[in-house]
Amino acid sequence: MKILIKSATIVNSESKYHQQKVDILLNNGKIENIGEEISTQADKTIEYNNLHVSLGWFDSSVSFGEPGYEERETLDNGIKTAAKSGFTSIAVNPITNPVSDNSTAIKYLKSYQGKYGVNLHPVGALTIKSESVDLAELYDMKNAGAVSFSDVKTPIKNPNLLKIALQYAQNFDGLVQSFPQENAIARNGSAHEDYHSTLLGLKGIPSLAEELQITRDLFILEYTGGKLHIPTISTAKSVKLIKEAKKKGLDITCSVAIHQLIFTDEKLQNFDANYKVMPPLRTNSDIKALITGLKDGTIDMVTTDHTPIDIEHKKVEFENASYGTIGLETAFGALNTIFTTEKTIELLTKGQARFGIKKPSLEIGENADFTLFNPDGKHTFEKENIISSSKNSMFIGHSLKGKVYGVFANNQLTLS
Structure with a gap:
């Protein structure tokens, strides 16, 4: 399965792509290509406002x-x-x-x-x-x-x-x-x-x-x-x-x-x-x-x-x-x-x-292990934002900055 992530800003100080806006092509869970603009047929295309990508x-x-x-x-x-x-x-x-x-x-x-x-x-x-x-x-x-x-x-x-x-x-x-x-x-x-x-x-x-x-x-x-x-x-x-x-x-x-x-x-x-x-x-x-x-x-x-x-x-x-x-x-x-x-x-x-856990790598040929997010925008965290079964959060009513879109790892995409 091919997944194309469009216009994503990389946040990874150890990578040569750090702070670059790129497209990322994933093929069966691996990073197949990273480039400024990738034009190819994909099974799924991921596009979000102000999309940023980091290691998981x-x-x-x-x-x-x-x-x-x-x-x-x-x-x-x-x-x-x-x-x-x-x-x-x-x-x-x-x-x-x-x-x-x-x-x-x-x-x-x-x-x-x-x-x-x-x-x-x-x-x-x-x-x-x-x-x-x-x-x-x-x-x-x-x-x-x-x-x-x-x-x-x-x-x-x-x-x-x-x-x-x-x-x-x-x-x-x-x-x-x-x-x-x-x-x-x-x-x-x-x-x-x-x-x-x-x-x-x-x-x-x-x-x-x-x-x-x-x-x-x-x-x-x-x-x-x-x-x-x-x-x-x-x-x-x-x-x-x-x-x-x-x-x-x-x-x-x-x-x-x-x-x-x-x-x-x-x-x-x-x-x-x-x-x-x-x-x-x-x-x-x-x-x-x-x-x-x-x-x-x-x-x-x-x-x-x-x-x-x-x-x-x-x-x-x-x-x-x-x-x-x-x-x-x-x-x-x-x-x-x-x-x-x-x-x-x-x-x-x-x-x-x-x-003793191996840290993922953001390089072509490696298994994709990403977090997708938007670092901007403030919002107030409310009880309805809680995904957990228990609701005991001290952050209810507190102002937060940014939004998580989801993750891609182990060849699985999970979106918020």
């Missing part, structure tokens, strides 16, 4: 629910949401019931590989049932297709467990993740410990809870070696700690959730549980440090930290509500309000290598 986007932390929590999100609709949001590659967290802590569970997730064109990369649980007690079958899961190991929002409470995990995973080049929170300090807090939590009477989670855990983890990493990824950092001190660790030569990476670059804890004034996330929304000074960290490379990647939560667990009293917000649908439009389009695309196409 990657998200390192996506949660759905199935199997076990289908009321939050099914795999089918979740993957469709990712595709229509511009993502051709996603790392899917083991927040399932039962927890994805064995090779059979990983193979089940891998069976959805390529649906709607999206490459699904399972993240295996680091410990059995994500209880932070005993290591799970890491090697078996790696062989089944797991790209990393994480208990997601469950911190590794036993430092010796992290030590053993980092030592063991080195035998097969495994990537260990450690959520940055010391629960003995965070306890049952629901908001950043500061002026607003005190004013609203909410139990606070101090920045110290994150920074203390990161400090511990970095000391262990320095001792053991290995590969460590710290997901969704949220404080200025965390950025500083990781910057210093990289200067030491430690094999450390980290990510930041996109909503942490946009919203502060001031948003909690109306007790809207959509703004209840983990880690909690912090302060303006933290946002400035996180953005600086992305610009100077201290923070390696952004993530939507997409976490669907059904209405029964969100539309309740703030302190009883579950943590999490969806973010796939709003990722591009939110980042595009902070950074230039070129920087936004750079951030959305970073991170694959850390997870």
Whole structure:
């Protein structure tokens, strides 16, 4: 099948076609030709207003629910949401019931590989049932297709467990993740410990809870070696700690959730549980440090930290509500309000290598793995724009910039 993409501006700083307006001819999923004007018979022609094309986007932390929590999100609709949001590659967290802590569970997730064109990369649980007690079958899961190991929002409470995990995973080049929170300090807090939590009477989670855990983890990493990824950092001190660790030569990476670059804890004034996330929304000074960290490379990647939560667990009293917000649908439009389009695309196409995932290439003869979008035009994100089954988005009513048209990957075209 031949597909002709007309008058598309390429956004890929590594390509010789960067910022050029070209036609792209695809034949059975491969790039057959790129040129200023291609005249040929095609089975389908794609033309959009102000069409831009980049390499397919990657998200390192996506949660759905199935199997076990289908009321939050099914795999089918979740993957469709990712595709229509511009993502051709996603790392899917083991927040399932039962927890994805064995090779059979990983193979089940891998069976959805390529649906709607999206490459699904399972993240295996680091410990059995994500209880932070005993290591799970890491090697078996790696062989089944797991790209990393994480208990997601469950911190590794036993430092010796992290030590053993980092030592063991080195035998097969495994990537260990450690959520940055010391629960003995965070306890049952629901908001950043500061002026607003005190004013609203909410139990606070101090920045110290994150920074203390990161400090511990970095000391262990320095001792053991290995590969460590710290997901969704949220404080200025965390950025500083990781910057210093990289200067030491430690094999450390980290990510930041996109909503942490946009919203502060001031948003909690109306007790809207959509703004209840983990880690909690912090302060303006933290946002400035996180953005600086992305610009100077201290923070390696952004993530939507997409976490669907059904209405029964969100539309309740703030302190009883579950943590999490969806973010796939709003990722591009939110980042595009902070950074230039070129920087936004750079951030959305970073991170694959850390997870052992081959990054696509925009060259003739290569498999096509594209995101199609318009970088211009502002709009207000509304509930009816949500594709996810769960509607817990903190971006409802927020102004975004740009529009995603869809993706082409794995020889499949999925349009918004």
